[in-house]
Amino acid sequence: MGKKRNRRKNHSAIARDQRLFANSRVWTWEGLTSPVDDKQYTTAERWSPFGWITMGEDLAHHLVNRPRNWFVGVRALCRTPDGKSWMESRLFDLPSYNIQQVENLYHELRADALNAQRTDQVYDLGWICQTWHGKKPEDPLELWHYQYAPAEIIRQVTDNEKIINRMAGPGFSQERYDRWQQVNREYLEDRKRVLEQENAE
Template sequence: MAQKRNHRKPHSALARDQRLFANSRVWTWEGLASPDNGQAYTTAENRTPFGWTVLPHDLAQQLVKRPRNWFIGVRALCRAPDGAEWMESRLIDLPSRNIQQVSNAYHELRADTLAAQRTSQVYDMGWICQTWSGKRPEDPMELWHYHYAPEGIIRQATNDEKLIRRMAGPGFSQERYDRWQQVNREYLEDRKRVLEQENAA
């Protein structure tokens, strides 16, 4: 008696990886410190049927080390002397690339974002990268890059109260402003030193 053939497709680690990280994001704010050690920290999250969940370190490393389709955004939180707030941002798409290999994109986007603002009005700066799979999603307002921005800034892009509550992060504080101003000074000094070394080589 002939055996029935198994028509299931062979297991593909790559296909499983692409499904697992089809809707993931990595983000940070330079002026927000970890409550554990006071240092800046990066958060990696994955979309599940139960909402966004934080990825453990090993999965976060897997997320960023393989080529994927990425939205990349650099954003500056700004506040005028009269209390008005807004977010200045620069966005690019990066299909089928490994974001660990494009660090210069961050430096360029960061400089371009800050060039449009008075540094004295910026109280934090950060970046966010989000994956997509298949056809690029349509998002006219680019709401993905408002994640963990202050509530008042998100309201400038949407009036969906449920979405605002889910996305909102902390807002302006003098401590956050002071910390970011110091981080920015150190960042600019480091970049100047690196560029000088590269030009001398």
């Protein structure tokens, strides 16, 4: 009598990839630096049965190196001298795109977000991208793009303290303000050089 064999469904590499990165996100703030080397850093995470977990460099590279369905957001943190704070955002959907191939979109969204208010009221700016697979998820509050925003900003759209505590990042500081203002000046100078070179070609 022949032995029974356990049959496993053959999953393609594409199917495994889609499951692994079905709910992943990557973001950065231009004015925040790593305590290790004082350099700007990017965070990449994926959803797991245990919650959000940080990806290693190899997985993060794989995440952004293939076409996926993306939510894309550029967000500017703003604060007036009297302490009023808010977040100015520009959001975009990119179905089936390689996120590394849309660099110009970031420049456009960044400029549009900054044009909406006075630059001297901005204390940081950054981008966030999040994937989805299958049916586009419903998120009427667009909470996905509040990840690692200051608690007082998130509290403007939800009073769920559990969500706020889970998502919140650092808030305003003079050091963060000064650092981002310098980053922005350097960005604008570099962007000007790039555009001049492109126009000269």
